[in-house]
Amino acid sequence: MPLAMAPFGGWGALAAFLSLLCCRGSGEKAFEGPKQLMVGSGEFQFINCTASCTDPKRLVLETALNKTLLESQTQWKLFKVYNISKDEELLCSSTCGGKQETKVFHITVFYPPKQVLLTLSPTSVAVGTLFTIECRVPAVAPLEGLTVTLLRGTEILYNQTIVGTALSPQDAVVTHNTTAHREDGLYNFSCEAQMDLRSRGGGFVHRVSDPQRLEVKEPVPNNQTVIIAIVIVLLLLFVTFILLCFVFSQKWFRGRTGHYGVYATWRRLIGSHRAPPL
Structure with missing residues (x-):
């Protein structure tokens, strides 16, 4: 421009x-x-x-x-x-x-913006995960006259007016973290830099980066989540097994103590040393 x-x-x-x-x-x-x-x-x-x-x-x-x-x-x-x-x-x-x-x-x-560089990191993300948009404007001065805007299509995602008084040229960097949505893959991401020095006797410069596309994928199961789920299921099975063993052992013990209790009572009554017939 x-x-x-x-x-x-x-x-x-x-x-x-x-x-x-x-x-x-x-x-x-x-x-x-x-x-x-x-x-x-x-x-x-x-x-x-x-x-x-x-x-x-x-x-x-x-x-x-x-x-x-x-x-x-x-x-x-x-x-x-x-x-x-x-x-x-x-x-x-x-x-x-x-x-x-x-x-x-x-x-x-x-030093007007002669180049505007846009980076998406990562370039391929799953729905619901974070990604970073970075816009770099190399070697500009003064920074106080510079405004950087991040765009998704024509929608403004983030806008920042740079603060700084240094007159020597330096890189201006703007970053923005956002969550990926399914429709993000349908739009181009871009960055525009505007330097307006007209109030100080200078000019107005407008530069736009090359468009970048984001690949958006459906979320996949997390391996760690799957492992945790398996461990929980195994623990539940183990606890269930212990409880069943405990219940059956109690029933068996009560049955045995009940049998010998009747046997002892019968001996006292008849005074016999012979074992009762089974």
């Missing part, structure tokens, strides 16, 4: 400047533009140097960067500055009525 430059920056500055040249009256002040600018690393910027008087003796843009004079009139000059790779200060200098005037343009370099 192309970089959309903010007003007074890049092509926006050129369009606004040329429009003003066509429409302003002879008594109006010429277009100057903001003093604070943000430019993508390696990009270009339009700089308009304008004098306060109508007939300056000297009007120059002082910078070590490569520049091209695009257009000029008596009171102003429009330059294109190339290959801005670090923060710079550009100085417009003019001489009006014997007095030197200067205007400083402070340019801050930002």
Whole structure:
């Protein structure tokens, strides 16, 4: 996706400047533009140097960067500055009525998202199990202007605005854990990164990752669960066997003690030492 430059920056500055040249009256002040600018690393910027008087003796843009004079009139000059790779200060200098005037343009370099990488881990899951969505945006700055959105089809699953003030480029990583549903296999997962620096004199960048597909399978029995179930059944059978043995032994013992009890009573009554007939 192309970089959309903010007003007074890049092509926006050129369009606004040329429009003003066509429409302003002879008594109006010429277009100057903001003093604070943000430019993508390696990009270009339009700089308009304008004098306060109508007939300056000297009007120059002082910078070590490569520049091209695009257009000029008596009171102003429009330059294109190339290959801005670090923060710079550009100085417009003019001489009006014997007095030197200067205007400083402070340019801050930002690193827009050029690549958005999406990873599903694992790529094949069973229904009801967790999986992780990770989105990585390499080498971006400043982080505070970056928003990362995780999508399932067109549905927003997770949205995060990155917090950070470091101006050096670094990776932005967003992760989100979610549970797999049967319908997840019908959609593409993607990640989009948006960097909006228009309020700071920069531009707006929008990048989207390549889509990823998740394989969703029906849940399968867990081996550990099966083993536990078998152990429980065996324990129940063992306990049942012990109880049955106990019951039968009690019945047998009661039967035996009942027989010998009758035998002892019979002996006392008849006083005989002979065993009773069976």
